[in-house]
Every structure is written in structure tokens, then in C-alpha cells.
Amino acid sequence: MTRLALLVVAVFIAGVANTSQAGNPQRGLEISEVCQACHGRYGDMAIDDETPILAGQHQDYLVHALKAYRDGSRQNAIMQGFAQGLSDRDIRDLAAWYSRQEGLVDLSTRR
Numbered sequence: 342m343t344r345l346a347l348l349v350v351a352v353f354i355a356g357v358a359n360t361s362q363a364g365n366p367q368r369g370l371e372i373s374e375v376c377q378a379c380h381g382r383y384g385d386m387a388i389d390d391e392t393p394i395l396a397g398q399h400q401d402y403l404v405h406a407l408k409a410y411r412d413g414s415r416q417n418a419i420m421q422g423f424a425q426g427l428s429d430r431d432i433r434d435l436a437a438w439y440s441r442q443e444g445l446v447d448l449s450t451r452r
């Protein structure tokens with residue numbers, strides 16, 4: 342293989358790896374049906390004061406929170422039950438969906 346061909350292959354692989362890391366929001370929506378009763382379709386609804394808004398939350402934060410429920414380092418009886426059945430891919434896709442919804446506003450005071 343020429344060097345150029347190798348480079349093209351390397352860039353392609355990097356691109357694919359990158360997309361899967363980013364999560365697929367469309368699939369996130371599809372598998373979020375069970376979550377909607379409490380968090381709403383867009384994560385902008387909460388059925389009670391105990392339930393947080395997910396819409397517009399940072400993707401990294403959502404991934405971290407769901408993994409913490411799954412491994413038990415964050416304890417909540419309700420969410421632990423729902424997180425237990427999620428794969429890493431499910432978590433990435435769900436986080437991609439909710440983080441893309443209108444929600445958090447950046448009120449940065451940095452100048």
C-alpha cells in the first residue's frame with residue numbers, strides 16, 4: 342500500500358471511531374421510551390421534585406451519571422434499576438439525545 346492509501350485508511354478509521362464515541366441521538370430517542378414517563382420525550386419534563394431535567398445537560402455528565410447508577414457508585418433505587426440494563430453504547434446514545442435538547446443556558450461569567 343502506498344503511504345497515501347495508508348493515511349486515507351487511518352483517517353477513515355479515526356472518523357468511524359470518533360462517531361461511535363459521540364453517540365447516536367436518533368437511536369438514543371428510540372431506546373428512551375422507558376425514560377419518557379418520568380423525564381419526558383426531550384428530557385425537559387420532570388414528574389416530581391425528585392426528578393431532574395436532562396434536556397441540554399452536558400453529554401459527559403449524563404454518561405458519567407448513568408454509569409455511576411449502573412455500577413452502584415451513585416445510589417438511587419429507581420435509576421439503578423433503569424441503568425442496570427444499559428450498555429455503554431446505550432448510555433452514549435441516550436446522553437447524545439438529551440444533551441442535544443434545549444435546556445441548560447450557559448451563563449458564563451468568564452470574560
Ligand code: HEC
Pocket residue numbers: 373375376377378379380391392393394395403406407416417419420423424435
Ligand atoms: C420512574 C421514573 C424514572 C424513570 C422511568 C427514569 N428516571 Fe432517570 N431519574 C429519575 C429520578 C427520580 C432521578 C433522580 C435520582 C437521584 O436523586 O439520583 C433520575 C435521575 C436521572 C439522571 C441523573 C441526572 C442528574 O442531573 O444527575 C439521568 C442521567 C437519568 N435519570 C436518565 C434516565 C434514563 C436514560 C432513563 C431511561 C433509561 C431514566 N432516567 C428513567 C426518575 C426516573
